[in-house]
Amino acid sequence: xxxxxxxxxxxxxxxxxxxxVEVQALRGVSFVIQRGEVVSIMGPSGxxxxxxxxxxxxxxxxxxxxxxxxxxxxxxxxxxxLASVRNRKVGFVFQSxxxxxxxxxxxxxxxxxxxAGAMEGRRAKAEDALRAxxxxxxxxxxxxxxxxxxxxxxxxxxxxxxxxxxxxxDEPTGNLDSRVxxxxxxxxxxxxxxxxxxxxxxTHDPSIADQTQRVIRLRDGLLEAA
Amino acid sequence: MNFTQTLFEALESIASNKLRSGLTVLGxxxxxAAVIAMLxxxxxxxxxxxxxxxxxxxxxxxxxxxxxxDSIRNVKPLTLQDAExxxxxxxxxxxxxxxxxxxxxxxxxxxxxxxxxxxxxxxxSYFPVRNLNVTEGELLTEEHILxxxxxxxxxxxxxDALFGRHEGLTGETVRIAGQPFRxxxxxxxxxxxxxxxxxxxxxxxxxxxxxxxxxxxxADQVDVIFVQAVSAEAVPQATQEISDILRQRHRTEIxxxxxTVFSQQDFLSTAASITGVLTIFLGGIAAISLLVGxxxxxxxxxxxxxxxxxxxxxxxxLGARRRDILVQFLTESSxxxxxxxxxxxxxxxxxxxxxxxxxxxTGTVFNPRVGVDAILLATIFSAAVGLFFGIYPAxxxxxxxxxEALRYE
Numbered sequence: 001x002x003x004x005x006x007x008x009x010x011x012x013x014x015x016x017x018x019x020x021v022e023v024q025a026l027r028g029v030s031f032v033i034q035r036g037e038v039v040s041i042m043g044p045s046g047x048x049x050x051x052x053x054x055x056x057x058x059x060x061x062x063x064x065x066x067x068x069x070x071x072x073x074x075x076x077x078x079x080x081x082l083a084s085v086r087n088r089k090v091g092f093v094f095q096s097x098x099x100x101x102x103x104x105x106x107x108x109x110x111x112x113x114x115x116a117g118a119m120e121g122r123r124a125k126a127e128d129a130l131r132a133x134x135x136x137x138x139x140x141x142x143x144x145x146x147x148x149x150x151x152x153x154x155x156x157x158x159x160x161x162x163x164x165x166x167x168x169x170d171e172p173t174g175n176l177d178s179r180v181x182x183x184x185x186x187x188x189x190x191x192x193x194x195x196x197x198x199x200x201x202x203t204h205d206p207s208i209a210d211q212t213q214r215v216i217r218l219r220d221g222l223l224e225a226a
Numbered sequence: 227m228n229f230t231q232t233l234f235e236a237l238e239s240i241a242s243n244k245l246r247s248g249l250t251v252l253g254x255x256x257x258x259a260a261v262i263a264m265l266x267x268x269x270x271x272x273x274x275x276x277x278x279x280x281x282x283x284x285x286x287x288x289x290x291x292x293x294x295x296d297s298i299r300n301v302k303p304l305t306l307q308d309a310e311x312x313x314x315x316x317x318x319x320x321x322x323x324x325x326x327x328x329x330x331x332x333x334x335x336x337x338x339x340x341x342x343x344x345x346x347x348x349x350x351s352y353f354p355v356r357n358l359n360v361t362e363g364e365l366l367t368e369e370h371i372l373x374x375x376x377x378x379x380x381x382x383x384x385x386d387a388l389f390g391r392h393e394g395l396t397g398e399t400v401r402i403a404g405q406p407f408r409x410x411x412x413x414x415x416x417x418x419x420x421x422x423x424x425x426x427x428x429x430x431x432x433x434x435x436x437x438x439x440x441x442x443x444x445a446d447q448v449d450v451i452f453v454q455a456v457s458a459e460a461v462p463q464a465t466q467e468i469s470d471i472l473r474q475r476h477r478t479e480i481x482x483x484x485x486t487v488f489s490q491q492d493f494l495s496t497a498a499s500i501t502g503v504l505t506i507f508l509g510g511i512a513a514i515s516l517l518v519g520x521x522x523x524x525x526x527x528x529x530x531x532x533x534x535x536x537x538x539x540x541x542x543x544l545g546a547r548r549r550d551i552l553v554q555f556l557t558e559s560s561x562x563x564x565x566x567x568x569x570x571x572x573x574x575x576x577x578x579x580x581x582x583x584x585x586x587x588t589g590t591v592f593n594p595r596v597g598v599d600a601i602l603l604a605t606i607f608s609a610a611v612g613l614f615f616g617i618y619p620a621x622x623x624x625x626x627x628x629x630e631a632l633r634y635e
Contacts, residue, residue: 054629057543058630059543060627060628060629079547079548080548080549081547083542083545083547083548084545084547086542086543086544087544087545088390088545092543092544094540094632098536098540098543099633100537100540102238102239102242103238109422111541111544112544114228114231115541115544115546115547116545128594151277158544160238194492204600218268220258
């Protein structure tokens with residue numbers, strides 16, 4: 001593997017047990033994503049799209065196979081180590097924003113810093129991140145006082161606040177109308193351009209996929225030949 | 227995460243659902259208030275019993291007929307001669323004063339009013355020994371004893387029952403078991419005791435009681451001999467001397483005394499053990515309600531964990547470790563129950579105060595006492611309840627798989 005590969009998966013297999021039946025969600029997937037790349041992952045439902053996203057985001061462990069994230073083998077890490085990897089290397093953007101509704105935008109953005117154990121400069125870093133997504137005037141607002149697009153911006157600020165190696169975006173525009181969706185996409189692409197953060201977008205929307213440099217297509221737990 | 231922030235977040239979370247938090251806390255509030263109030267009442271009862279026993283008279287000993295158990299045969303009665311022997315300053319140097327009495331319950335009547343009370347046949351020595359005095363009239367004298375006079379001293383409560391007042395009664399005539407007695411004076415009130423009132427009494431000359439009210443096979447028999455020791459320190463010594471004299475006079479075998487010497491200290495320790503049991507009993511009942519409150523907290527925390535599954539998933543995705551989630555939920559449950567505990571202490575204090583006021587209004591001297599130990603106990607215990615009953619829900623939250631939790635609807 002080379003230093004430019006931020007993600008390298010080899011022969012990734014994931015088997016779920018649904019009662020007595022074993023379901024193979026991934027049947028041996030291998031690919032490489034380079035630092036700074038913008039990649040979309042597409043596929044029909046049941047293709048293993050969400051499973052690969054959970055693996056890449058270190059939310060789950062593969063049944064077998066290897067996964068190097070930023071040069072570190074994470075496939076066999078313990079729960080707390082995985083939590084630490086998620087905290088430092090991965091920024092998540094969800095379809096439904098997933099903000100703490102009782103807390104201010106700043107607090108929400110600060111949350112990963114808190115779990116990182118950072119004591120000082122948290123507020124400043126969170127405010128920088130909010131400025132980067134164009135929310136300098138909404139820092140003390142709560143999610144209920146923000147529009148959908150603004151909420152997703154807060155979520156993006158939260159994803160970049162720890163300067164992660166990759167941003168995992170799961171249908172980031174799925175809950176937004178097309179105009180706001182375009183704004184959010186261009187924000188994500190700009191962040192990639194300005195900061196060089198690797199961007200991985202899981203989507204079923206071809207117009208989103210068209211804006212990425214590369215598309216990884218999945219079908220029945222296998223890579224579809226490009 | 228830093229502890230103050232965790233605390234602050236937990237507070238915010240509690241405040242975000244005020245009604246539910248309030249109802250949850252209520253269980254702990256009631257439990258802690260019950261513990262505090264019950265312990266206060268128990269302490270107050272102990273104080274009041276101790277106080278009333280101390281009020282019976284200083285350095286007082288009681289000599290009763292009969293042994294410590296029923297196995298003693300041929301029990302000889304206590305007599306006036308026994309009392310005289312106890313008063314011997316050479317045989318019993320620790321004894322300051324001796325006063326034998328006869329006691330019986332009888333009906334006392336005046337006009338249409340009738341009451342049943344304890345009639346004590348006493349000698350003049352009874353009054354200093356029992357620390358009694360009159361508010362009006364005079365005490366019994368030797369002449370009354372020698373003359374077997376039909377005179378009586380009356381306690382304030384008995385007077386209230388018969389006359390509706392306890393002043394200006396000297397010279398009135400009451401009937402005791404049908405026989406007329408002239409009231410010689412009214413006894414000073416000793417206040418309510420926990421053994422029934424010490425003011426519901428009638429005292430007549432011992433000789434009058436012997437001849438008119440109490441018929442005993444032995445004319446010189448007495449029921450109780452009150453003995454005053456020279457000092458509180460001399461009480462054990464006096465007990466020994468009394469026992470020696472009576473054993474000799476009654477010719478009993480060692481260890482088979484046909485009499486019992488009881489000191490105020492014995493009463494105190496008996497009363498203390500009784501109120502101790504009472505306090506434990508009350509506290510136990512209160513502790514059960516605290517337990518129920520704890521289960522309420524567990525219940526609500528479980529609901530809260532389920533409701534916030536997505537939040538937990540998100541926090542985990544953002545890098546929260548198992549311990550972070552555990553601490554978050556444990557802080558919340560402990561804080562809930564600690565808040566309940568603090569409110570409960572206030573409420574318990576209030577209840578104890580009200581009980582004290584009610585007791586005072588009904589004329590009973592009784593002060594519930596809220597001890598620092600009870601407050602500390604309640605605070606620590608309530609926080610511990612929250613912690614203990616929070617462990618299971620918190621563990622469940624911490625053990626959630628991030629993928630599952632994020633997908634939860």
